[in-house]
Amino acid sequence: GENVEQHPSTLSVQEGDSAVIKCTYSDSASNYFPWYKQELGKRPQLIIDIRSNVGEKKDQRIAVTLNKTAKHFSLHITETQPEDSAVYFCAASIPGANDYKLSFGAGTTVTVRA
Amino acid sequence: NAGVTQTPKFRILKIGQSMTLQCTQDMNHNYMYWYRQDPGMGLKLIYYSVGAGITDKGEVPNGYNVSRSTTEDFPLRLELAAPSQTSVYFCAIGQGTYEQYFGPGTRLTVT
Numbered sequence: 001g002e003n004v005e006q007h008p009s010t011l012s013v014q015e016g017d018s019a020v021i022k023c024t025y026s027d028s029a030s031n032y033f034p035w036y037k038q039e040l041g042k043r044p045q046l047i048i049d050i051r052s053n054v055g056e057k058k059d060q061r062i063a064v065t066l067n068k069t070a071k072h073f074s075l076h077i078t079e080t081q082p083e084d085s086a087v088y089f090c091a092a093s094i095p096g097a098n099d100y101k102l103s104f105g106a107g108t109t110v111t112v113r114a
Numbered sequence: 115n116a117g118v119t120q121t122p123k124f125r126i127l128k129i130g131q132s133m134t135l136q137c138t139q140d141m142n143h144n145y146m147y148w149y150r151q152d153p154g155m156g157l158k159l160i161y162y163s164v165g166a167g168i169t170d171k172g173e174v175p176n177g178y179n180v181s182r183s184t185t186e187d188f189p190l191r192l193e194l195a196a197p198s199q200t201s202v203y204f205c206a207i208g209q210g211t212y213e214q215y216f217g218p219g220t221r222l223t224v225t
Contacts, residue, residue, distance in 0.1 A: 009154065034214075042218075043217060046214075046215070089157065093212045098164070099162060099170070101159060101162065102214060
């Protein structure tokens with residue numbers, strides 16, 4: 001099955017700096033890669049996603065890049081702000097039956113220092 | 115339009131007790147998923163359903179059961195609760211794409 005690895009597990013950045021989180025996946029047939037943000041005590045919320053026919057996608061201060069050859073994708077947050085502090089999860093679609101399952105990484109705890 | 119609701123928010127169980135975690139959606143999505151979230155472990159799929167009357171096991175189904183008699187409801191049943199089932203449980207919904215939307219979660223402690 002699909003295996004997703006996420007690094008680093010924790011990340012501390014100075015406010016205004018950039019943050020980068022990287023994920024690798026194992027199944028080359030995966031074609032959908034979402035990123036979720038989870039604030040303390042809250043539900044995971046979808047913040048950005050990318051499909052395999054696209055190399056990069058941006059939404060204001062966040063961007064995701066995908067390298068299909070290397071089977072890795074990354075989340076980039078620019079000009080970090082205190083409200084960016086959260087746990088971020090990457091995921092990859094599990095190919096096969098039409099059940100639309102996802103395999104999640106273990107998460108990255110991002111702390112933005114004021 | 116509440117989206118996805120889960121009850122209860124918190125629960126403490128004694129070892130060997132049983133309970134049902136409720137998940138209800140009002141978005142008419144066919145696909146529903148149950149995950150558990152343990153610290154540092156991400157989200158693990160317990161069971162899922164692609165429509166009313168159809169359920170299947172995920173990655174970590176042992177100790178759990180589900181049913182899906184209606185589109186709206188997807189309850190998760192714990193029989194003979196064990197400390198290893200202490201976790202935060204999230205229900206998620208989807209509509210035939212890979213985008214999934216999560217409920218607020220249930221925090222369960224088994225002692």
